[in-house]
Amino acid sequence: PGSPPADPAEALGLTGRERDVLRLVSDGRTNRQIAEELFISPKTASVHVSNILAKLGVSGRGEAAAVAHRLALFPAERLTSGSTE
Template identity: 95%
Template sequence: DAVDLLGRRARLTLGRAAGPERAPADPVEALGLTSRERDVLRLVSDGRTNRQIAEELFISPKTASVHVSNILAKLGVSGRGEAAAVAHRLALFPAGPLVSGSAE
């Protein structure tokens, strides 16, 4: 019962797994996020503001805000920090190589 309740709160569809082939290839899909919400969550997890997200994705800051609100609701979290923590905990966006600011 507790698992069912948690699944409903996270807006996940729960069912019996038939084996490894039933596992979703993309964990973001399992969270119910659209491809645009995935892009926005990646930027949120990098600490970007709505204005920065809008500039990066060529959308308005208001549209970025709506996407962020939808992501928070789908993840069942109350803020951007929690959403970023979920993304990092689930390793949704692997860290890229560190780039040094100095030339060698």
């Protein structure tokens, strides 16, 4: 058997796109805001969020953000709630 993935997001089974979405969820973005930033539909953003919640075993966005924070998936300087880049 191979060694476990060094990236916690990979170990959780998150795709690259789900990782992008989780970063934005952790930043407090809505599905509409996520969709606009990633050039996807709000429905697609919603599906990604639902998949992330299931993979993390959590029931809400706040819990998902807490897991991301606890696992240090994203550097603190990137999580600037309410910022416009």
